[in-house]
Amino acid sequence: MADPTQLVYFFGDGRADGSTEMKNSLGGKGANLAEMTRIGVQVPAGFTIPTEVCNYFSDNDGTYPEGLKEQVAAALEQVEDVMGARLGSETNPLLVSCRSGARESMPGMMDTVLNIGLNEHSVQALAEHSGNAQFAWDSYRRFIQMFGDVVLEVRAGDDEHEDPFERLLEAKKKAAGVKYDSDLSAEDLQELVSEFKAEVKQRTGQDFPDEPIDQIWAAIGAVFGSWNNDRAAVYRRDYGIPHSWGTACNVQAMVYGNLGDDCATGVGLTRDCSMGAPGFNGDYLINAQGEDVVAGIRTPKRIEASLKDEMPEVYEQLETIGKTLENHYQEVQDIEFTVQKGRVWLLQTRNAKRTGFAAVRIAVDLVHEGLITPEQALEKRRIPADDLNQLLQMVFDPEKKALAETEGRLLTKGINAGPGAASGHICLTAAEAERLHNIDAETPLILVRRETSPEDLRGMRAAQGILTAFGGASSHAALVSRQMGKTCIVGANELNVDYIAGTVTVGDIVLNVGDPISIDGFTGEVFTGMVDTTESEIVNVLIKKTVEPGDSEAYQRYAQLMEWVDQFRTLGVRTNADLPEQAVQAIAFGAEGIGLCRTEHMFLEHLEEIREMILARDPETRLEAINRLLPFQQEEFTGLFRTMQGRPVTIRLLDPPLHEFLSERHLQEQPELAGTLAAQLGISIEEVRARTAELHEENPMLGHRGCRLGIVYPEITAMQARAIMQAAVAVQAEGIEVQPEVMVPLVAFQTEIDNQADIVRETADAVFAETGTTIAYQIGTMIEVPRAALRSDEIAETAEFFSFGTNDLTQTCLGMSRDDYGGFIGHYRENDIVPFDPFQSIDQGGVGRLIELGVAGGRSTRSDLKIGICGEHGGDPASVMFCHRAGLNYVSCSPYRVPIARLAAAQEALADQ
Ligand code: ADP
Ligand code: MG
Ligand code: MG
Numbered sequence: 001m002a003d004p005t006q007l008v009y010f011f012g013d014g015r016a017d018g019s020t021e022m023k024n025s026l027g028g029k030g031a032n033l034a035e036m037t038r039i040g041v042q043v044p045a046g047f048t049i050p051t052e053v054c055n056y057f058s059d060n061d062g063t064y065p066e067g068l069k070e071q072v073a074a075a076l077e078q079v080e081d082v083m084g085a086r087l088g089s090e091t092n093p094l095l096v097s098c099r100s101g102a103r104e105s106m107p108g109m110m111d112t113v114l115n116i117g118l119n120e121h122s123v124q125a126l127a128e129h130s131g132n133a134q135f136a137w138d139s140y141r142r143f144i145q146m147f148g149d150v151v152l153e154v155r156a157g158d159d160e161h162e163d164p165f166e167r168l169l170e171a172k173k174k175a176a177g178v179k180y181d182s183d184l185s186a187e188d189l190q191e192l193v194s195e196f197k198a199e200v201k202q203r204t205g206q207d208f209p210d211e212p213i214d215q216i217w218a219a220i221g222a223v224f225g226s227w228n229n230d231r232a233a234v235y236r237r238d239y240g241i242p243h244s245w246g247t248a249c250n251v252q253a254m255v256y257g258n259l260g261d262d263c264a265t266g267v268g269l270t271r272d273c274s275m276g277a278p279g280f281n282g283d284y285l286i287n288a289q290g291e292d293v294v295a296g297i298r299t300p301k302r303i304e305a306s307l308k309d310e311m312p313e314v315y316e317q318l319e320t321i322g323k324t325l326e327n328h329y330q331e332v333q334d335i336e337f338t339v340q341k342g343r344v345w346l347l348q349t350r351n352a353k354r355t356g357f358a359a360v361r362i363a364v365d366l367v368h369e370g371l372i373t374p375e376q377a378l379e380k381r382r383i384p385a386d387d388l389n390q391l392l393q394m395v396f397d398p399e400k401k402a403l404a405e406t407e408g409r410l411l412t413k414g415i416n417a418g419p420g421a422a423s424g425h426i427c428l429t430a431a432e433a434e435r436l437h438n439i440d441a442e443t444p445l446i447l448v449r450r451e452t453s454p455e456d457l458r459g460m461r462a463a464q465g466i467l468t469a470f471g472g473a474s475s476h477a478a479l480v481s482r483q484m485g486k487t488c489i490v491g492a493n494e495l496n497v498d499y500i501a502g503t504v505t506v507g508d509i510v511l512n513v514g515d516p517i518s519i520d521g522f523t524g525e526v527f528t529g530m531v532d533t534t535e536s537e538i539v540n541v542l543i544k545k546t547v548e549p550g551d552s553e554a555y556q557r558y559a560q561l562m563e564w565v566d567q568f569r570t571l572g573v574r575t576n577a578d579l580p581e582q583a584v585q586a587i588a589f590g591a592e593g594i595g596l597c598r599t600e601h602m603f604l605e606h607l608e609e610i611r612e613m614i615l616a617r618d619p620e621t622r623l624e625a626i627n628r629l630l631p632f633q634q635e636e637f638t639g640l641f642r643t644m645q646g647r648p649v650t651i652r653l654l655d656p657p658l659h660e661f662l663s664e665r666h667l668q669e670q671p672e673l674a675g676t677l678a679a680q681l682g683i684s685i686e687e688v689r690a691r692t693a694e695l696h697e698e699n700p701m702l703g704h705r706g707c708r709l710g711i712v713y714p715e716i717t718a719m720q721a722r723a724i725m726q727a728a729v730a731v732q733a734e735g736i737e738v739q740p741e742v743m744v745p746l747v748a749f750q751t752e753i754d755n756q757a758d759i760v761r762e763t764a765d766a767v768f769a770e771t772g773t774t775i776a777y778q779i780g781t782m783i784e785v786p787r788a789a790l791r792s793d794e795i796a797e798t799a800e801f802f803s804f805g806t807n808d809l810t811q812t813c814l815g816m817s818r819d820d821y822g823g824f825i826g827h828y829r830e831n832d833i834v835p836f837d838p839f840q841s842i843d844q845g846g847v848g849r850l851i852e853l854g855v856a857g858g859r860s861t862r863s864d865l866k867i868g869i870c871g872e873h874g875g876d877p878a879s880v881m882f883c884h885r886a887g888l889n890y891v892s893c894s895p896y897r898v899p900i901a902r903l904a905a906a907q908e909a910l911a912d913q
Helices: 020-038 051-059 068-083 120-130 133-150 164-176 186-204 212-226 230-239 291-295 303-310 312-329 356-368 385-392 398-406 430-439 454-462 476-484 537-544 553-568 580-588 600-605 607-615 619-627 630-644 664-669 673-681 685-695 707-712 714-733 750-771 786-790 792-798 806-814 822-830 847-861 877-885 895-912
Strands: 009-012 046-049 096-102 112-116 247-253 264-271 278-286 333-340 343-351 410-413 415-418 421-427 445-449 465-468 487-490 496-498 503-506 509-512 516-520 525-528 572-576 594-598 648-652 739-744 778-783 801-804 866-869 890-893
Touching (some): 009 020, 009 068, 020 051, 020 312, 020 343, 046 068, 051 212, 051 247, 068 212, 068 247, 096 212, 112 133, 112 212, 120 133, 133 186, 133 212, 230 454, 264 291, 264 312, 278 291, 278 303, 278 312, 303 312, 312 343, 356 553, 385 537, 385 895, 398 525, 421 430, 430 445, 430 454, 487 516, 537 553, 537 580, 553 895, 572 580, 580 630, 580 895, 594 630, 594 890, 600 607, 600 630, 607 619, 607 685, 619 714, 630 648, 664 673, 707 714, 714 739, 714 750, 739 750, 778 792, 778 847, 786 792, 786 806, 786 847, 792 801, 792 847, 801 847, 806 847, 847 866, 847 877, 890 895
Parallel strands (some): 421 445, 445 465, 465 487, 572 594, 572 890, 594 648, 739 778, 778 801, 801 866, 866 890
Antiparallel strands (some): 009 046, 046 247, 096 112, 096 247, 264 278, 333 343, 415 487, 421 516, 496 503, 516 525
């Protein structure tokens, strides 16, 4: 806050105390209301109480800082002056809303109360002043309903199915014989108000408050209090929003969308945010108030489809406002508006949430339209790197989909709100989805609901896809799925969802809970049964080569974006790949080398030889056994070197403990195995069992593995080194450049890397002598135990490169086993003991410190030491950005994460400038 004594920020009539820059204090909503006011967009007057006051309120038992009362009173007077109406006036009463709004939007997580200021007197005045008694009483009943829920907490108890106010409203509509709320007469509504008040009195023991200023203060308290409600806290944890931010509170003069048929309320996007196509679009409802659109009570109409005909002047105003806002913010806007008697008032604007598809298209289009530069297009808030993932995900196999159609399995259509293709079992409640997901995360679920609400967040997360019967492209379900990157269809009106019977019906087709259903989030089509999926358009161009680049606009935009990415990033991106096919994919995605080739998978394919080696009584037999693996290993490295065409290939020497190849479990699962092995090797079954028992380890993660294997069994290292060098020589002879990097795992002592390096060098020299060629290669080490990071200066005397194995480094730094942390990590997350899962994103404060030490130590010995990371973290955007800052040369990740890592690297490089 600029001035700590300023507790209230006014906006209205072209003047505002705040601006977009003050988002941290005023929240996104407040800051943008101020900004819109400044740039001449029509906004009802109001004021914002900053987030600092919310924090004060939370820390001081719901009290307010000194001076707030007076400043609020003064600001209210200003609002009254601008709007020409007075609070509680008996001729022209001012009504206000009290709206929450945090620094980052948290859709529907916190509270808002509309129509504050009504009582038995002002409602009469409002009726007379507007000449519309029905409107006045409808506003009053809405006010009691919202205030009752949010402030007085009059809600359905655990034993009730229905909200008490909704129950009375439904009964009233039934009695009056009408379908919609808006068809109730002034008299009906007046009765309803009395019934609502009686309900409040009965449930709270208190009269509904009549004094407007008391109503305002109670609503302010509820808005600040809602920062700490459960669902808001869960949301913050999921999206990494600090609990310490607090929400602002906006008190704003009401404008009315429910004054008649020349009034409306709506939400809109300045471009489509599902696929990114240009053009204003959104939802509106005639003669309705704001919350009606998002609540999914009536299915709204589409702005782009019918507003132009129904309200041509309104449509024009909206288009102009949309352009003004896009030009000003240089970004697609998501707006909330109300039309009062043909005039558009803006109630909110914010940068629109969008799918990965839309993000890429919009960013590239905005550059081409000259609104932003390529650097801006890459900003992390425009394209969160993780969202690129969506472009590479599966879609329905067109043939299978056509088949489903001919089979008559097309059930219905809705609005395509979240692109993607999802098949799964029907689930009707979020709680059930969450429960099933916790039992078995593999079974795909589709959450089918009439509409979703903020309580459903966790269940939505657990489901593969979301399908709703009501609500439009801006409903809660649509908004949240877009953000989660989930496949989603909303407003499939033909669906009849019966929660009690557990059925989903369309016409005479009845589906039950658990039945399979498929949703196409690109088209809005819903199918019964499962539909097979296939690769996305971009994968088809890049990997399958079934689509020509020139035939795919989506690909061309992706390619344009990635060209900019590579222009700005300085961090290299390699891939973790064991097989040539994986390497081919990774190169298509832009990988510049292999950062980790694990060699053990090949051992698993040749269990016979490795088991013989394990059971060998003497070094000679062992050597013989291990050397039988040489040709297989060599062939594989040959394939990799050929594929990589001179790009570096880091090959890790054998890492896992030997019991992965022979253990009690193997002997139990294959009763004949011990006998067969004994016969092959000419030893007794007892000996086989005894040797197997010896291999058992209590803590295999900390056991006889990594370089400890190669040190005890040097012939393994020698064989692998020979396979690598012979493969390299052979491929080089084909005229293809090779760049082998031999990586020694789990080193803690310099003596360990010395030991292994000697073996590798001796073997290499032998191969070079035999073949009369030489190959330039490097020997390096993984840094994956704390001691290696601490003594990195010594280790770098031998190691020619480092690669941080952050999976093991996290395990050994935190003393937390990835195989066993499942028992408590959930509890840790929910109680904010850790801000995120350290195996998904680098624990920068701990593991990150070790990395920094390792980098500094290593480069103190070898200033040009090449350093990378090859754990799972290499594809996590936050971790990639950390690696950039830590001065690493490259990250290495799985092929499909390569584009994400490239973008994250560019984003951090740009943030650095
Ligand atoms: P949320 O953050 O959940 O979207 P808002 O504070 O934006 O909550 O309020 C929800 C809706 O209520 C708005 O989109 C708008 O339509 C309506 N609303 C809020 N304040 C006013 C107002 N002063 N006049 C008219 N409608 C309002
Ligand atoms: Mg809003
Ligand atoms: Mg490791």
